[in-house]
Amino acid sequence: MSVHTEEIVLLNAADEAIGTAPKLASHHRDTPYHLAFSCYVVAPDGRVLITRRALSKKTFPGVWTGSCCGHPAPGEGLRDAVLRRLGTELGLVADTLTPVLPRFRYRAVAEDGTLEYERCPVVRATVTDTTAKPEPDEVEDAEWWTWEECLALAGRPESSPWYRFQLAELEPLGAPMDWPDAGTEGLPPALAW
Structure with a gap:
């Protein structure tokens, strides 16, 4: 699936799927609320893979953020979406996947006015x-x-807004290998594990 044909899952206020839309065309100053995810990859020694978004990205180019993020395709579960993006974006294969912030959502505006508005486990x-x-x-x-x-x-401006919001919730959980499994009950109705 190319970035030009990728679809996002649109959500209502109850986090239920209400349709789909083209990913690229949907990100603008009035981006609809939609499904996404973020992933933090942790090495055996506890280090975390931090990435800088490509300068050619339409939204938030060049910012530093977590390991990878993406949008589950229509009908795709969170686990499969994360594994897909880890492979295509970073060439990595996960040993384990653990939901740590299943209820996370955010809204942020880029310097160019582009809005991100995501339910983002x-x-x-x-x-x-x-x-x-x-x-x-x-x-x-x-x-x-x-x-x-x-x-x-x-604490630095070159980090993505969602990274800053996520770290505020992750820091109290301790070191990354200590983050507890939050389970899948908090995932949105539109997203299976």
Whole structure:
């Protein structure tokens, strides 16, 4: 599936699917509320893969953020969506996936006025093989950072708004390998595990 044909799942206020729309055409100053996810990849030594979005991205180009993010395709479960994006965006294979912030949602406006408005469950992925192969159309740079470095990034303007919001909720949970499994009950009705 190319970025030009990718569809997003539109949501109502109860987080139920109400339709689909083309991904690229839907992101603008009045972006509809839709389904997404964020993933933090954690190495065996506890470091986290932090990425910088490609400079060619339509929304929030060049900002530093978590390991990967994306949009579940219509009918695609969260687990499959995360595994798909880890493979295509970073060339990584997850050993485990754990929902850590299943209820996360946010709204943020980019400098150019583009709105992001997403129900965006957050997942931790663990990997044994830490050799990332970033897809240049998606990722400008990818680096393994300590948790302390990740926390420091949340205080800097070059980080994505959703990263800052997520870190505010993740920091109280402790180090990434200690984040508890939040279960799947908090996922939106529109999204299966």
